[in-house]
Amino acid sequence: MEKINLAQKLALFSEHWSPKIIARLNGQEVRLAKILGAFDWHHHADADELFLCVAGRFRLEFRDRAAVELAPGELCVVPRGVEHRPVADEEAHLLLFEPADTLNTGNVQSARTHAVLETL
Amino acid sequence: MEKINLAQKLALFSEHWSPKIIARLNGQEVRLAKILGAFDWHHHADADELFLCVAGRFRLEFRDRAAVELAPGELCVVPRGVEHRPVADEEAHLLLFEPADTLNTGNVQSARTHAVLETL
Numbered sequence: 664m665e666k667i668n669l670a671q672k673l674a675l676f677s678e679h680w681s682p683k684i685i686a687r688l689n690g691q692e693v694r695l696a697k698i699l700g701a702f703d704w705h706h707h708a709d710a711d712e713l714f715l716c717v718a719g720r721f722r723l724e725f726r727d728r729a730a731v732e733l734a735p736g737e738l739c740v741v742p743r744g745v746e747h748r749p750v751a752d753e754e755a756h757l758l759l760f761e762p763a764d765t766l767n768t769g770n771v772q773s774a775r776t777h778a779v780l781e782t783l
Numbered sequence: 784m785e786k787i788n789l790a791q792k793l794a795l796f797s798e799h800w801s802p803k804i805i806a807r808l809n810g811q812e813v814r815l816a817k818i819l820g821a822f823d824w825h826h827h828a829d830a831d832e833l834f835l836c837v838a839g840r841f842r843l844e845f846r847d848r849a850a851v852e853l854a855p856g857e858l859c860v861v862p863r864g865v866e867h868r869p870v871a872d873e874e875a876h877l878l879l880f881e882p883a884d885t886l887n888t889g890n891v892q893s894a895r896t897h898a899v900l901e902t903l
Contacts (some may be wrong), residue, residue: 688831710806
């Protein structure tokens, strides 16, 4: 039951596309990530995924509809099964809510897949 | 798959202690609330509850340990079973993440109990 300060947690790492766990509840995890560029296209078969922009700007791209642009204080939920990829033209910081076993690259295995996430 | 802007959602209501649902995922809900004063002491038998301060400041008080003070960008997870109450000396705005069936007053029935929450 500690206070978790998002800015302080974000100051603890610099690498992109490597989500860090900052809290766990009800089988879900709160994760923080720094992103830059375009991620791999993927989907999560069994997990809805919430993206909240904390700093910078990024967009969620989809195969079959317009991208959703997110600025600080804006969020979007990507339902399970929907192929997507986050893209950030400049570095952005985001908070994720998703089930504890959600693989960051979903159905895809790539150099950016992190099977085990660090907890901050 | 819409963009949800927290400030825009918060502008849609003014009443205190009446959480509004702004997103659903994985059996959980994201809720927004405006608070002022001290809430009822309560606990949730089967739900961990995340509090993220969005605006203003508030504290989470506990029966048997020091309160946790939260400012914007700070969060705290209250584990199931832990008696607590949010207290705000001035109006504060917060985001909640918790299971979809979580009653706002937990094990307590009071004038502030909202069995059905509005979705914004």
